[in-house]
Amino acid sequence: MFEFVNTLLIGITAGSIYSLMAIAIVLVWRSTRVVNFAAGGIALASTFVGSTILEITGSFWIALPVAMLAGAALSAFIEYFFLRPLLKRSGDKNQEIFLPIIATLGILGIMKAVLHFIYGEKIGVLSPPLSDKGFIVSGESIALSPLRLLILGIVLLLMIALTLIFQRTNIGLSLRAASFAPEISRLSGIRVDLVRTVGWAISGAAGATAGILQTVNGSGAVTPEAFEFSLLLVFGFVAAVIGGIESLVGAVVGGLTLGIILAIILMYLGSSLVFFAAFLILILVLLLRPNGIIGVKGGRRA
Amino acid sequence: MGAVHSRHITNKHRFIGFVLIGLVVYILSNIVDEWRAYQGATVAVFVVAIASVILLTGYSGQISLGHGALLAVGAYTAALTQIYFSAPIWICFVAAVLSTALFGAILGAAAARLSGPYLAGTTLALAVGLLSIANQFSILGGEQGITFDAGWPPLSLGETFTQYKWFLWIATLTALISLWWIQNILRSRYGRSWRAVKSNEVAAELVGIHLGRSKVLAFTVSAGIAGLAGALLAMTVNNVSPSAFPLALSFSIATGAVLSGVNTLGGVMIGSLALVAIPLIATSISDRWSGSENLATVLPDFIVSALLILTVFIAPKGPIEKHRSRHSK
Numbered sequence: 001m002f003e004f005v006n007t008l009l010i011g012i013t014a015g016s017i018y019s020l021m022a023i024a025i026v027l028v029w030r031s032t033r034v035v036n037f038a039a040g041g042i043a044l045a046s047t048f049v050g051s052t053i054l055e056i057t058g059s060f061w062i063a064l065p066v067a068m069l070a071g072a073a074l075s076a077f078i079e080y081f082f083l084r085p086l087l088k089r090s091g092d093k094n095q096e097i098f099l100p101i102i103a104t105l106g107i108l109g110i111m112k113a114v115l116h117f118i119y120g121e122k123i124g125v126l127s128p129p130l131s132d133k134g135f136i137v138s139g140e141s142i143a144l145s146p147l148r149l150l151i152l153g154i155v156l157l158l159m160i161a162l163t164l165i166f167q168r169t170n171i172g173l174s175l176r177a178a179s180f181a182p183e184i185s186r187l188s189g190i191r192v193d194l195v196r197t198v199g200w201a202i203s204g205a206a207g208a209t210a211g212i213l214q215t216v217n218g219s220g221a222v223t224p225e226a227f228e229f230s231l232l233l234v235f236g237f238v239a240a241v242i243g244g245i246e247s248l249v250g251a252v253v254g255g256l257t258l259g260i261i262l263a264i265i266l267m268y269l270g271s272s273l274v275f276f277a278a279f280l281i282l283i284l285v286l287l288l289r290p291n292g293i294i295g296v297k298g299g300r301r302a
Numbered sequence: 303m304g305a306v307h308s309r310h311i312t313n314k315h316r317f318i319g320f321v322l323i324g325l326v327v328y329i330l331s332n333i334v335d336e337w338r339a340y341q342g343a344t345v346a347v348f349v350v351a352i353a354s355v356i357l358l359t360g361y362s363g364q365i366s367l368g369h370g371a372l373l374a375v376g377a378y379t380a381a382l383t384q385i386y387f388s389a390p391i392w393i394c395f396v397a398a399v400l401s402t403a404l405f406g407a408i409l410g411a412a413a414a415r416l417s418g419p420y421l422a423g424t425t426l427a428l429a430v431g432l433l434s435i436a437n438q439f440s441i442l443g444g445e446q447g448i449t450f451d452a453g454w455p456p457l458s459l460g461e462t463f464t465q466y467k468w469f470l471w472i473a474t475l476t477a478l479i480s481l482w483w484i485q486n487i488l489r490s491r492y493g494r495s496w497r498a499v500k501s502n503e504v505a506a507e508l509v510g511i512h513l514g515r516s517k518v519l520a521f522t523v524s525a526g527i528a529g530l531a532g533a534l535l536a537m538t539v540n541n542v543s544p545s546a547f548p549l550a551l552s553f554s555i556a557t558g559a560v561l562s563g564v565n566t567l568g569g570v571m572i573g574s575l576a577l578v579a580i581p582l583i584a585t586s587i588s589d590r591w592s593g594s595e596n597l598a599t600v601l602p603d604f605i606v607s608a609l610l611i612l613t614v615f616i617a618p619k620g621p622i623e624k625h626r627s628r629h630s631k
Contacts, residue, residue: 029419035419035422082611085615086614086615089615089618097365097418097419097422098359098365098560098564099560099564099614099618101365101367101422102556102557102560102610102614103610103611103614105553105556105557105607105610106557106607106608106610106611106614107607107611108607109603109604109606109607109610110604110607110608110611112603113600113601113603113604113607114600114604116596116599116600116603117596117597117600117604120596121596230549234426234427234430234549237423237426238423238426238427240419240423241419241420241423241424245419245420245423272434272435272437272438273434273435273438274434275427275430275431275433275434276431276432276434276435277431278427278430278431279424279427279428279430279431279432280431282423282424282427283412283424283427286412286415286416286420286424287412287415290415290416290420291420292420
């Protein structure tokens with residue numbers, strides 16, 4: 001029982017980080033109908049920025065916001081200079097999603113190569129701001145540490161912020177309108193192109209946070225070829241798809257589901273089955289609900 | 303829309319073209335050294351793999367980011383067939399095609415219900431997940447993998463006939479035969495129904511095409527071809543292990559398909575050549591400019607990625623279609 005609760009706690013922490021990455025992917029999909037593999041590269045690059053800032057200032061609390069800003073700027077840059085012209089060119093053929101996927105894969109490749117060139121074999125160190133020693137409950141150390149609490153807190157805070165942005169602000173309303181009906185939004189005076197760039201920027205910030213938290217929660221170091229980031233990208237994408245790729249709530253549900261189930265499998269069945277389990281979960285969910293847990297058939301939601 | 307084939311090219315012309323390509327490879331194989339022969343065989347492997355993606359994505363409209371996993375199924379089947387039945391190599395190839403096609407049919411039954419990002423996610427998770435179970439079963443050999451030994455060239459070809467030249471012959475012949483078969487099936491009623499489903503599902507259904515069946519069939523055929531590519535790959539590297547089929551392989555195949563022009567089979571050589579040649583070019587560039595080891599490791603990926611983005615922008619339908627449309631203007 002004790003072990004099971006610990007496993008749950010580990011799963012929820014990992015799952016909340018996947019949720020953030022899933023949110024990054026969902027935001028881009030909603031605003032431009034692009035499956036954004038560059039999100040992995042954006043997270044990686046911003047984590048390097050974060051580690052550099054941490055090295056200079058020594059404060060995690062300066063490094064995190066700077067990394068988020070860097071992620072937002074990078075993401076907006078990619079949208080403005082690569083995806084916007086590409087989508088303009090291919091017109092409004094909605095079913096054509098293969099080329100944008102490949103384009104973002106290319107951008108991911110370039111970002112990794114550039115980071116590798118700059119940093120070489122050096123690793124970026126991101127030491128956790130709080131202790132990762134578990135709290136002591138009735139003489140035993142549990143998996144909940146100050147660090148994990150911090151991670152959960154940051155994720156929760158970001159989710160509340162995003163909900164407020166989407167439900168209570170004008171820019172949130174424009175974001176929803178522009179993804180629901182771009183043409184009508186344009187007619188009613190929303191600058192759809194600008195709004196899309198904003199969507200990408202928020203996605204970049206979410207991805208940057210996911211990257212930093214993943215590093216802090218893991219080894220505390222980051223390299224350009226870090227396996228942790230491929231993991232983050234793949235699981236984030238799987239979580240987004242499980243959740244229905246359109247919905248922010250779905251992304252969170254998908255991320256937590258994936259995190260918890262994988263933690264249980266890791267604990268009781270061993271590490272080599274984790275990736276295959278992710279595939280099985282995805283297939284099972286999609287067989288039962290082809291549009292994800294929160295998806296709606298053939299539709300859209302604002 | 304889709305591939306527009308000029309009327310005056312008949313199947314006879316194409317057959318002559320295939321024979322000519324075979325002849326060129328035959329002559330080249332007698333000139334080049336072992337290393338180049340190995341690279342030539344790799345190009346042929348990529349030709350088959352990329353053709354399977356083009357069939358699936360370009361003609362049937364289904365996305366796959368996980369063809370590396372299908373290659374792995376073919377490779378493991380070929381190796382296991384050889385180890386347990388000591389079958390001749392061509393039987394191993396047939397077994398690889400059949401088992402991967404069966405696997406593809408099961409996967410395709412699930413995939414036919416999915417579209418767009420859902421299908422992309424599923425195939426991506428497959429590429430990451432399938433290989434990890436190699437560690438679960440001892441007959442698959444874990445991380446070390448199992449050997450697949452295509453054998454020495456027959457003595458009748460002479461004493462000096464080298465190993466990789468033999469591989470190059472086998473791979474090229476297999477690639478030519480499968481390409482010939484693919485281009486025929488794409489022109490058959492199956493190929494036409496795939497294109498119809500891709501361009502308009504409702505219209506295709508109205509003329510009596512069964513959507514699900516058509517999609518599953520395309521997935522099955524594509525998987526079978528991918529399995530063949532996997533068996534060929536196992537032959538050229540003599541071994542089948544999880545590390546031979548990383549996610550990067552799946553991405554390379556998708557990349558090659560885009561560089562070739564994903565909607566036309568004709569450009570399939572371009573992508574395969576690019577995937578094999580770019581690392582070599584990159585190495586020679588970095589050698590000439592600087593001895594920086596760092597640059598040498600980074601440059602191939604950078605050039606492939608940059609080329610990919612350029613292709614998506616300049617010739618989204620591929621170099622062949624680009625050339626064609628310029629001439630028809």
